[in-house]
Amino acid sequence: MFAATRPEDLASRETLLSMSGLDFMRAILDGTLSQPPITQVMDYALDRVADGEVAFRGTPAFRHCNPMGGVHGGWYGTLLDSCMACAVMTKVPKGAWYSTLEYKINVTRALPVGVEVLAIGTVDHAGRSTAVAHGILRGAADGRLYATGSTTCLIMTPR
Amino acid sequence: MFAATRPEDLASRETLLSMSGLDFMRAILDGTLSQPPITQVMDYALDRVADGEVAFRGTPAFRHCNPMGGVHGGWYGTLLDSCMACAVMTKVPKGAWYSTLEYKINVTRALPVGVEVLAIGTVDHAGRSTAVAHGILRGAADGRLYATGSTTCLIMTPR
Amino acid sequence: MFAATRPEDLASRETLLSMSGLDFMRAILDGTLSQPPITQVMDYALDRVADGEVAFRGTPAFRHCNPMGGVHGGWYGTLLDSCMACAVMTKVPKGAWYSTLEYKINVTRALPVGVEVLAIGTVDHAGRSTAVAHGILRGAADGRLYATGSTTCLIMTPR
Amino acid sequence: MFAATRPEDLASRETLLSMSGLDFMRAILDGTLSQPPITQVMDYALDRVADGEVAFRGTPAFRHCNPMGGVHGGWYGTLLDSCMACAVMTKVPKGAWYSTLEYKINVTRALPVGVEVLAIGTVDHAGRSTAVAHGILRGAADGRLYATGSTTCLIMTPR
Numbered sequence: 218m219f220a221a222t223r224p225e226d227l228a229s230r231e232t233l234l235s236m237s238g239l240d241f242m243r244a245i246l247d248g249t250l251s252q253p254p255i256t257q258v259m260d261y262a263l264d265r266v267a268d269g270e271v272a273f274r275g276t277p278a279f280r281h282c283n284p285m286g287g288v289h290g291g292w293y294g295t296l297l298d299s300c301m302a303c304a305v306m307t308k309v310p311k312g313a314w315y316s317t318l319e320y321k322i323n324v325t326r327a328l329p330v331g332v333e334v335l336a337i338g339t340v341d342h343a344g345r346s347t348a349v350a351h352g353i354l355r356g357a358a359d360g361r362l363y364a365t366g367s368t369t370c371l372i373m374t375p376r
Numbered sequence: 377m378f379a380a381t382r383p384e385d386l387a388s389r390e391t392l393l394s395m396s397g398l399d400f401m402r403a404i405l406d407g408t409l410s411q412p413p414i415t416q417v418m419d420y421a422l423d424r425v426a427d428g429e430v431a432f433r434g435t436p437a438f439r440h441c442n443p444m445g446g447v448h449g450g451w452y453g454t455l456l457d458s459c460m461a462c463a464v465m466t467k468v469p470k471g472a473w474y475s476t477l478e479y480k481i482n483v484t485r486a487l488p489v490g491v492e493v494l495a496i497g498t499v500d501h502a503g504r505s506t507a508v509a510h511g512i513l514r515g516a517a518d519g520r521l522y523a524t525g526s527t528t529c530l531i532m533t534p535r
Numbered sequence: 536m537f538a539a540t541r542p543e544d545l546a547s548r549e550t551l552l553s554m555s556g557l558d559f560m561r562a563i564l565d566g567t568l569s570q571p572p573i574t575q576v577m578d579y580a581l582d583r584v585a586d587g588e589v590a591f592r593g594t595p596a597f598r599h600c601n602p603m604g605g606v607h608g609g610w611y612g613t614l615l616d617s618c619m620a621c622a623v624m625t626k627v628p629k630g631a632w633y634s635t636l637e638y639k640i641n642v643t644r645a646l647p648v649g650v651e652v653l654a655i656g657t658v659d660h661a662g663r664s665t666a667v668a669h670g671i672l673r674g675a676a677d678g679r680l681y682a683t684g685s686t687t688c689l690i691m692t693p694r
Numbered sequence: 695m696f697a698a699t700r701p702e703d704l705a706s707r708e709t710l711l712s713m714s715g716l717d718f719m720r721a722i723l724d725g726t727l728s729q730p731p732i733t734q735v736m737d738y739a740l741d742r743v744a745d746g747e748v749a750f751r752g753t754p755a756f757r758h759c760n761p762m763g764g765v766h767g768g769w770y771g772t773l774l775d776s777c778m779a780c781a782v783m784t785k786v787p788k789g790a791w792y793s794t795l796e797y798k799i800n801v802t803r804a805l806p807v808g809v810e811v812l813a814i815g816t817v818d819h820a821g822r823s824t825a826v827a828h829g830i831l832r833g834a835a836d837g838r839l840y841a842t843g844s845t846t847c848l849i850m851t852p853r
Contacts, residue, residue, distance in 0.1 A: 224438060227445050245443060254439045255448040258417050279383060280413045283461075284404060286386050289414040290457040290476045295450025302442075302449065317449045318665060318687050321480035321639060321798050323826045323846060325819035341830075341842050342802035346664075347636060347689060349800045349842060351828070353818075365818050365826060367844055369636050369687055369800060371665060477824060477846050480639050480798060482667045482687060484660035500671075500683050501643035505823075506795060506848060508641045508683060510669070512659075524659050524667060526685055528641060528795050528846055530824060542756060545763050563761060572757045573766040576735050597701060598731045601779075602722060604704050607732040608775040608794045613768025620760075620767065635767045639798035 221251035234375070238309030242266040259295050261336070263303075269340040271303040274357060276333045288328045293354060297322050297366035300338030301350040305370045308343035313374045315348065320368040326361065333357040346372055380410035393534070397468030401425040418454050420495070422462075428499040430462040433516060435492045447487045452513060456481050456525035459497030460509040464529045467502035472533045474507065479527040485520065492516040505531055539569035552693070556627030560584040577613050579654070581621075587658040589621040592675060594651045606646045611672060615640050615684035618656030619668040623688045626661035631692045633666065638686040644679065651675040664690055698728035711852070715786030719743040736772050738813070740780075746817040748780040751834060753810045765805045770831060774799050774843035777815030778827040782847045785820035790851045792825065797845040803838065810834040823849055 221227045228250050233241065244250040246266045256262055261275025275296055277288040298320050309315050328334065338352040347369065354364040380386045387409050392400065403409040405425045415421055420434025434455055436447040457479050468474050487493065497511040506528065513523040539545045546568045551559065562568040564584045574580055579593025593614055595606040616638050627633050646652065656670040665687065672682040698704045705727050710718065721727040723743045733739055738752025752773055754765040775797050786792050805811065815829040824846065831841040 221441075221443075222439075224445060227441075227443065233444060241443075250443070253443040253448065254441050255450060258439050259450065280381075280417050282380075282386075282413050283458075284380075284386065284400075284409070284412040285392060285473065286383060287475070289412065289454065290461065290479060291414060291418065291450060291454025294453035294457065294479070294481075295448065298449040298453065299442075314444065316446070316486070317483055319480060319482040319637065319667075320449060320453070321478060321844065322453075323478040323818070323844065324476055325821075325826050327475070341800070342839055344802075349637075349802050351842065351844075362819055365828065365844065367798065367800060367828075367842065371689075478796065478826075480685065482659075482685060484662075484667050500641070501680055503643075508643050508796075510683065510685075521660055524669065524685065526639065526641060526669075526683065530848075539759075539761075540757075542763060545759075545761065551762060559761075568761070571761040571766065572759050573768060576757050577768065598699075598735050600698075600704075600731050601776075602698075602704065602718075602727070602730040603710060603791065604701060605793070607730065607772065608779065608797060609732060609736065609768060609772025612771035612775065612797070612799075613766065616767040616771065617760075632762065634764070634804070635801055637798060637800040638767060638771070639796060640771075641796040642794055645793070 219251055220257045221254050226251045233314060234312050237311045238306040239268055242271060242303055242307055259292060261296055268307055269304060271300050271307060271338050273300050273336045277328060277330055279330055290324060293324055293364045294322050296336035296354060297352040297364060300336040301352040301366060301368040302370060304338035304340045304350045305348040308340055308348060309372055313372055315370045315372045318369045318371050320366055322364055322366040324364045326363050328363045334363060348372055378410055379416045380413050385410045392473060393471050396470045397465040398427055401430060401462055401466055418451060420455055427466055428463060430459050430466060430497050432459050432495045436487060436489055438489055449483060452483055452523045453481050455495035455513060456511040456523060459495040460511040460525060460527040461529060463497035463499045463509045464507040467499055467507060468531055472531055474529045474531045477528045477530050479525055481523055481525040483523045485522050487522045493522060507531055537569055538575045539572050544569045551632060552630050555629045556624040557586055560589060560621055560625055577610060579614055586625055587622060589618050589625060590653050590655045591618050592653055595646060595648055597648055608642060611642055611682045612640050614654035614672060615670040615682060618654040619670040619684060619686040620688060622656035622658045622668045623666040626658055626666060627690055631690055633688045633690045636687045636689050638684055640682055640684040642682045644681050646681045652681060666690055696728055697734045698731050703728045710791060711789050714788045715783040716745055719748060719780055719784055736769060738773055745784055746781060748777050748815050750777050750813045754805060754807055756807055767801060770801055770841045771799050773813035773831060774829040774841060777813040778829040778843060778845040779847060781815035781817045781827045782825040785817055785825060786849055790849055792847045792849045795846045795848050797843055799841055799843040801841045803840050805840045811840060825849055
């Protein structure tokens with residue numbers, strides 16, 4: 218796996234539309250396609266891809282902190298948005314794509330800097346034009362719950 | 377203004393508790409205290425502080441993108457969480473602090489890389505133990521709406 | 536204005552599709568079309584209709600309470616969902632309709648039984664296929680804030 | 695089980711504070727305490743109580759419909775708020791109580807009038823001062839998913 222650092226590292230629109238979302242996610246996992254650039258900035262990486270479920274693994278650093286020295290809510294949100302949206306992606310048929318309409322997260326416990334977590338997204342519903350997924354953020358070592366989330370995505374097909 | 381790059385750059389817990397939240401936010405704005413490290417990673421900065429309202433200014437780059445080349449939902453969420461939580465902070469009395477329980481964001485339009493936005497957070501309610509705020513993300517030049525959000529925070533006082 | 540008590544009191548699908556959403560809402564306000572049945576059960580009524588903004592007026596009763604004698608969260612949610620979704624409706628063009636994908640509400644203060652409120656919904660964004668709105672619940676007499684909300688709706692056109 | 699029709703049918707504050715939340719919920723299930731009045735108005739009833747999980751059973755009627763003849767979003771929200779908040783209640787210790795700060799629901803499929811559903815709420819996190827739960831609404835007969843939700847509650851103890 219590698220992360221894109223220039224626009225030309227990303228899959229083209231033609232490539233994207235030529236594959237099912239599940240194949241697209243698998244191609245990122247096996248390194249055929251690049252990981253999104255934000256994974257470098259936020260220190261996380263794709264970990265597992267299954268039909269309807271995707272996991273990322275990440276570790277927050279000091280540079281992801283808020284003014285009080287805690288991990289910023291945006292770090293939790295980025296990982297949860299990623300795993301939930303990518304879980305939806307595994308349900309998107311060839312020729313279609315999706316966008317995130319909204320997501321909500323709950324932070325249930327403060328995550329210390331340096332603690333590795335798994336962000337696991339699971340599809341609840343995938344219809345013709347919309348999909349709903351939920352996600353959890355757990356300690357990779359001990360399974361402690363740090364955050365939960367849910368999302369609504371729009372599935373689009375070219376006219 | 378400068379962003380913290382090491383833990384010792386951040387305000388100590390004693391400093392935090394010795395000031396009202398509004399004074400704390402003003403001290404970041406005038407450069408007495410450091411900006412949070414995540415602002416460097418996500419390319420945004422504190423812009424305005426008022427009682428109950430805080431604005432950040434930021435511009436997404438390619439490194440904040442998702443696998444489809446769009447700005448990642450986590451970037452919108454980070455800026456909205458920042459402006460909403462900091463708006464709440466302006467209502468936190470001296471001796472108290474807060475944490476974010478949850479936030480939700482809606483993305484209403486895809487933000488192109490390189491377009492500067494203002495993220496404006498406004499307090500709806502600030503009680504003794506909880507606070508609620510909402511936020512909007514608008515183009516800095518044209519005022520176009522890109523995202524909206526809401527948050528619930530817990531206000532805490534030492535026992 | 537009157538509330539539908541039988542399915543035949545509601546506008547037919549043909550009627551619905553023959554009008555813009557704004558005209559549909561105005562027809563409910565002027566009594567040409569019936570109010571939805573749930574308004575009877577939850578004790579509220581349409582109060583104002585404008586392009587992008589709709590208000591309902593309601594008063595919770597003991598029968599809307601939870602086991603602790605407070606007004607149930609479902610009452611706040613019903614009024615906010617109504618005003619936000621109907622605000623979206625005012626943006627739906629003739630021949631189209633909508634459905635609610637999600638809504639979120641914050642309760643900021645406990646509303647006493649018998650206190651009349653205004654639930655005001657406002658559209659933030661109305662696109663070709665989705666719309667986002669927010670809402671507030673305020674005391675009708677004193678303007679006190681009791682709850683806030685946001686929603687995402689899907690706009691649909693017959694194929 | 696019976697539903698309260700007058701304030702004096704509800705448990706007093708002394709009764710509420712004298713029991714754990716789990717015992718309180720069990721007392722409603724076995725008929726020692728009354729069900730909340732809103733269950734009558736919205737046609738649902740407590741079905742199961744366990745430590746951290748509570749289910750309600752309900753069937754929407756025409757009187758719960760919106761202007762387009764579909765079951766109103768407020769009906770889904772009321773059942774989900776009930777099961778999620780009551781799941782939190784099972785974690786509230788004796789002498790404490792809770793209130794709902796916010797809830798969010800996704801409607802994944804339109805529920806026809808007359809179809810019985812189970813609304814199942816499950817606690818994700820219960821701390822000293824806050825709790826988070828999620829809920830699902832499924833067809834009682836076929837298990838079809840109609841809606842999902844999440845909530846944040848504040849747990850309070852007398853000073």
